[in-house]
Amino acid sequence: MVRFYVSEEGIWTAKNSVETHNHELAKPDDQHLLRSSRHITEENATVLKSMADAGIRTVNAFSYLSEEVGGVENLGFTKRDAYNYIQKERRAKIENGDSNSLIKLFKNRAAEDNLFAWDVQTDEKDRLVNFFWVDGLGRVDYDCFGDVIIFDTSYRLNKYNLVCAPIIGVNNHWQNIILGMAFLSDETIDSFCWLFQTFLRIMDNKHPITIFTDQDQAMARAIELVFPNTRHRLCQWHIQKKAPSKVWCFNS
Incomplete structure (x- = not known):
């Protein structure tokens, strides 16, 4: 530690x-488990992607690669890293037909509703990864009832x-109202920042006073960056749901 x-x-x-370390350093046999030592090389990534495209399960592809190098400890990444890589590739590959249909739908909606707004984000290969839209009613509702918003990412598309x-x-009748809708390819700081910045831009840079979310570190960091003056609160439902698995005495 240096101060x-x-x-x-x-x-x-x-x-x-x-200068003294406050815990034992990782043993040589365990070094492959350290985050700083884990990396999927371009060659291994190509093999993983090819085998996944051929219908081979990720666990079998991982076993094949580990056998090729004489063991998991020599591979340079874990089974979870392999699953994350395959999932990221699948999420990023929204078929061109679906992308074109989605953008066409957005353009048609914008022609029918002058307040309808939308935006999409693409990756370095120009593939659609994130998209957001809000209709005229949502924009009017946000102007009237945008003091407190709830952001939830509990569900996924199949x-x-x-x-x-x-x-x-x-709203003023205690009814839930949709102020905007997004679909994201991942739950990273970059994706959340893009969404919140797009939301602010479309909503005339009006910041909410309070935002409720679940306990997600990437989400919290994005809120800190994009909504620096907004109060960030955690959803009570999520806390009660997680409490029994985290605090044993909560069950009694």
Whole structure:
């Protein structure tokens, strides 16, 4: 541990240094489990993708690669890394026909509703990965009832495993109202930042006062970056759902 003092002029001065490590270092046999040591090479990624496209299960592809290098410890990544990579590839590949149909639908809706707004995000290969839309009623409702919003990512689509991410509010009759709808390919900081920034831009840069979400670190970081003055609160339902598995005495 090193502690620094930074002056108003931006000069860094080392104030304290502790050279001893506070836990045992990983044994050589366990190094492949460290996040910093895990990496899927381009060659292994190609094999994983080819085998998945051929209908071979990810667990079998992982076993094949580990046998080729003489064991899991020599592979450089874990089985979970392999599953995450395959899922990411599947999520990113929204078929062109579906992408074109979706954009055509958005354009038609925008022609019928002057307040209808939408946006999509593509990756480096120009594949559609995230998209968001809101109709005229949602924009009017947000202007009236946008003080508190609820953001929930509990559900997914079957075909592409996309995250269903509605932005919900409550009107003066205590009814749930949809303020916007998004589908995301993953739950990363970048995806959440893109969504929140798009939402703000479409909603004339009006920030909510409070946002309720579940306990997701990537989501919390994105809210901190995009909604710095918004109060972030956790959903009580999610807390009660998780409590029995985290705190044993909660069951009694």
